[in-house]
Amino acid sequence: MDSRLDKIYKQHGKYVYNVALGMLKNRDDAQDVTQNVFIKLFNSLDSFRGDSDIKTYLYRMAINSSIDYIRRQSTHRDKLEKMEPETSVSMVDSLSFYSLIDKLDDDHKAVLLLSEIGGFKYDEIADILQTKTGTVKSRASRAIVKLREILSKEAIK
Amino acid sequence: MKCNAIKENLYHIGKGTLSPFEETEILIHLKHCPSCAAEYDEVNRIKAVFRNTLEPVPGSVLQNIKSATGKKQGFSIPFLKPLPVAAFALSLLLILSLLKITSAPNNKEDELAAFIYDSYAQSAETYDNEIPSNIEYVTYAY
Numbered sequence: 159m160d161s162r163l164d165k166i167y168k169q170h171g172k173y174v175y176n177v178a179l180g181m182l183k184n185r186d187d188a189q190d191v192t193q194n195v196f197i198k199l200f201n202s203l204d205s206f207r208g209d210s211d212i213k214t215y216l217y218r219m220a221i222n223s224s225i226d227y228i229r230r231q232s233t234h235r236d237k238l239e240k241m242e243p244e245t246s247v248s249m250v251d252s253l254s255f256y257s258l259i260d261k262l263d264d265d266h267k268a269v270l271l272l273s274e275i276g277g278f279k280y281d282e283i284a285d286i287l288q289t290k291t292g293t294v295k296s297r298a299s300r301a302i303v304k305l306r307e308i309l310s311k312e313a314i315k
Numbered sequence: 316m317k318c319n320a321i322k323e324n325l326y327h328i329g330k331g332t333l334s335p336f337e338e339t340e341i342l343i344h345l346k347h348c349p350s351c352a353a354e355y356d357e358v359n360r361i362k363a364v365f366r367n368t369l370e371p372v373p374g375s376v377l378q379n380i381k382s383a384t385g386k387k388q389g390f391s392i393p394f395l396k397p398l399p400v401a402a403f404a405l406s407l408l409l410i411l412s413l414l415k416i417t418s419a420p421n422n423k424e425d426e427l428a429a430f431i432y433d434s435y436a437q438s439a440e441t442y443d444n445e446i447p448s449n450i451e452y453v454t455y456a457y
C-alpha cells in the first residue's frame with residue numbers, strides 16, 4: 159500500500175470506521191464505507207495539499223457515504239430486519255456510543271460523531287458538513303438535550 | 316451568565332464558539348453551583364460513552380484497501396525494483412569494461428600459434444628423418 163495512505167489510515171482509520179458505525183449501526187456496512195472512503199482517497203491523493211484537507215475529505219466522505227447507504231437501504235427497510243439487535247439503554251457504562259445516539263436524526267448524529275470521535279471543533283464540522291457553524295452549534299445543543307432526556311428516562315426505569 | 320445559560324453552553328466548552336472569557340466564567344460557576352456541576356457531570360458521562368466504546372477496525376478492511384490500491388500501482392516484485400536493477404546492470408558493465416582495459420594483452424593466441432608451429436616443425440623433422448634414403452618416389456600411372 160502507498161506509504162502516505164498507510165500513514166493516513168493508521169491515523170484516521172479507526173475514527174472513520176467508528177463515525178460510519180455510529181451513522182449506520184451496522185459493522186458490515188461501516189466496513190464497506192471505511193474501505194471505500196480510503197480507496198477513493200487513494201485515487202485522488204495527489205490533489206490534496208495539506209493534512210487538514212485530507213481529514214476534512216475523509217470524514218465528509220464517511221458521513222455522506224453513510225447517508226447514501228441509509229437512503230439506499232431505507233427502500234428495503236420494510237423487508238429487511240436490522241442486522242444488529244437494539245442495545246437496551248439500561249446502564250450508561252455498558253452502552254455503546256452508536257446505541258446511545260440511535261434515536262437521534264442523522265444530522266444530529268453526524269455532529270456528535272464528528273465532535274466526539276473526530277475531535278473537531280464546530281467550525282471544522284461546519285466545513286465537513288458544508289453548513290454554518292451556528293447550525294452545528296444548535297444541532298449539538300439539541301442532540302445533547304435529547305441524550306440527557308434518554309438517559310434520565312432510563313435512570314427512572 | 317445564569318444557570319440556564321451555563322447549562323446550555325456546557326457541551327460547547329472547547330468547541331471554539333465560546334470566548335475564553337465565557338469559558339472561564341462557566342468553569343468558575345461550576346465550582347460554586349452544584350446543580351450546574353451535576354449537569355456538567357452528565358455531559359461528561361455522554362462524552363465518556365463515545366470515548367470508551369470505540370471499536371477497533373476489523374483487519375479485513377485494511378486488507379481490502381491494500382488489494383484495491385495495490386492493483387492501481389501495477390505489477391511489481393518487491394526485491395526487483397527497476398531502479399536498483401538498472402543500477403546493478405550498469406555497474407556490472409562498467410566493471411567488465413574496466414577489466415578489459417586494465418588487463419595485460421592476452422598472449423594465449425601467440426602461445427598456441429607457437430605450439431602448433433613447433434609441433435609441426437618437429438614432426439616434419441621426424442618424418443624427414445624416418446624416410447629411408449633408399450626409397451624412391453614412385454609415380455603411378457593410371
Ligand SMILES: [Zn+2]
Pocket residue numbers: 317318319321344348350351352
Ligand atoms: Zn448554576
